[in-house]
Amino acid sequence: TTAPTTAPTAAATAAPTAAPTAAPKPxxxxxxxxxxxxxxxxxxxxxxxxxxxxxxxxxxxxxxxxxxxxxxxxxxxxxxxxxxxxxxxxxxxxxxxxxxxxxxxxxxxxxxxxxxxxxxxxxxxxxxxxxxxxxxxxxxxGIESIAWNTTLVKAEDAPKSFEDLADPKWKGKILIESTDVEVLLALAKLKFKDDAKTTDYLKKLAANDLQPSAGHTETLDLLIAGQRAVFWGAHGHTTARKAKDGAPVDYMRTEGVLTxxxxxxxxxxxxxxxxxxxxxxxxxxxxxxxxxxxxxxxARPGIADPALMPKTTYVSGPEGIDDFAKYDKMWKDILGFQ
The missing domain is CATH 3.40.190.10 (Periplasmic binding protein-like II)
Incomplete structure (x- = not known):
């Protein structure tokens, strides 16, 4: 006679304790x-x-x-x-x-x-x-790449890599955001993987008479206005938005730094x-x-518009802080920006 009452009692006590401990969905x-x-x-x-x-x-x-x-x-x-x-x-x-x-x-x-x-x-x-x-x-x-004014640069002449702007043909044609050390840091650590190569690249870039400007949005506006032909370190996502609104700009999608x-x-x-x-x-x-x-x-994989993303990317995350002082000094010493 006890069996029928024991079974429902066990079931009744198990039910309320099971719910709170149910595993959450992935x-x-x-x-x-x-x-x-x-x-x-x-x-x-x-x-x-x-x-x-x-x-x-x-x-x-x-x-x-x-x-x-x-x-x-x-x-x-x-x-x-x-x-x-x-x-x-x-x-x-x-x-x-x-x-x-x-x-x-x-x-x-x-x-x-x-x-x-x-x-x-x-x-x-x-x-x-x-x-x-x-x-x-x-x-x-953030996508940091190279943007260009499409009225000043033909698609076939547009840069395909960060090294392209070290070519003397770009002398006097390059805008750069004056504090963009994070892009240099990512390129140094993940692309060049060698401080001598990084220094050599930066010296060649500096020889091309860079025009520094404060602020990425402000510098992109100078590019759109035709002040210079290309912008080293431009925000790709902002450039795409401006282009969609009719501005004469595009950006390099072969490689880029992701901040x-x-x-x-x-x-x-x-x-x-x-x-x-x-x-x-x-x-x-x-x-x-x-x-x-x-x-x-x-940042979540599969949600970003694939048309925005460069094919090769170098990710700059918080761990870069340990090397920031070194590349900040390199940036200021070689480019002369303070």
Whole structure:
């Protein structure tokens, strides 16, 4: 007589305990973290993404998680990182998510201000787009290449490699962004793989009477205006957007440097669960499609417009910070830019 009552009792007690421990689907966070995030109900997002794009991303996130209010703090990469480090060192962490350029994001990582977090959504990201310890994951990419004014340069004469602009035929025709050391660093480490070759290349480039300018967008506008014929280090994604709007520009797709903008989780984030939910959504399919919708280059494989991507790429991530001082000195010594 006890058997019939024992079986249903076991089944009844097993059912409620099984649900909370059910494994999350691939790429998703566990239910407990998501529930805690909704209870927190807010997060603060520090980013260098321009304000319109950041607000679009937040609005898309809120379609998935309307319970989590996002406060935006948008500044330039250098300024947002400086603010975060100052606050964190003072014991007042206000940021729940920090997202900005790789070499800048390396600074708080080196200071020990970032905690490990491996977003499930990034499981299939290639190794060069995430840190093995989980200290950073690429969220979006910048394409740095060579652009040209299509009224001044015929397609058949356009550069096919970074070395092409070392040719004396380009003397007096090259624009360059005056602080673009990150492109040099990536080429030195991943293309030339030799400091003597890098130095030789830079000297030949310098001999071609470069015209330095501040800001990639501003320099691209000078190219469009016909001030010079080519732009070393132009942002490919921005060039493509300008070309679509009718500007006489195109860019090299045979090779290019990919710069990384990474998303990280600060130590002491006041809303740590909401931060994890935001980062995981941002790196997942919906978040990365939102990045692509703003004509930017999402890091998640398979979502970026393949027409934008160079065939050969050299990825510059946060690990480059260790060599930055050396190549910054080389850049300034040889090119004369300060």
């Amino acid at each position: 790429g998703e966070l566990d239910k407990a973290t998501i529930d805690k995030a909704k209870q927190e109900g807010k997060l603060t997002f520090y980013t260098s993404l321009n304000e319109d794009d950041a607000k679009f991303i937040i609005a898309e996130f809120n379609k998935a998680y309307p319970e989590i209010k996002v406060t935006l703090n948008r500044k330039s990469s250098e300024k947002i990182v400086a603010q975060f480090i100052t606050e964190a060192k003072a014991g007042s962490v206000l940021a729940d998510v920090l997202e900005t350029g790789g070499l800048d994001i390396a600074k708080p990582i080196k200071e020990g201000l970032i905690q490990e977090f491996r977003p499930p959504a990034a499981d299939k990201f290639p190794d060069n787009l995430k840190d093995p310890k989980g200290l950073w994951t690429a969220a979006r990419l 990384v903008d990474g998303a990280v989780l600060p130590k002491g984030a006041p809303n740590v669960n909401a931060a994890k939910v935001f980062i995981n959504w941002y790196l997942g399919e919906d978040g990365q499609k939102a990045v692509a919708a703003r004509k930017r280059v999402p």
